C-alpha cells in the first residue's frame with residue numbers, strides 16, 4: 001500500500017468513518033461519493049459505532065502478498081448495529097471462543113507492515129465484547 005492511499009483510507013481504518021446519504025439516509029462503508037440506493041451525490045461523513053455481531057467466521061490458511069502475518073488468524077463477516085456489513089480480522093480470541101452471533105467491538109490494531117516503504121498500517125479489528133463484572137458499573 002502506498003502512502004497517499006493509506007492516508008486517504010485512514011478515516012475508515014481508524015474510526016470506521018462511513019458515508020450517509022442525506023436524501024435516503026442509507027449508510028455506505030467504505031465511503032462513497034454517490035448513494036447506491038437513490039443515486040444522490042449528497043453524502044455526509046458518519047462514524048460507525050464499532051459494535052456488531054459475527055455472522056460468519058473462518059480461519060485464514062492462505063494470505064495475499066503483504067498479509068502473510070495474517071495466516072492462522074480468524075476473519076469474520078460482521079454486521080454492525082447500523083446494518084453495515086464488513087469483513088475484518090478478529091483479535092484477542094481463540095477459535096473456540098468465537099461463535100455465530102457473538103457480539104464484537106472494534107479495536108485499533110496493527111494490520112501489517114510494509115518493509116519496503118517503512119510503513120506500519122494500523123486499522124480496525126474486532127474482539128468479543130468484554131462483559132463487565134458485577135459491581136464494575138457502580139465504579140464507573
Ligand SMILES: [Zn+2]
Pocket residue numbers: 021022023024025026035036037038039040
Ligand atoms: Zn440515497
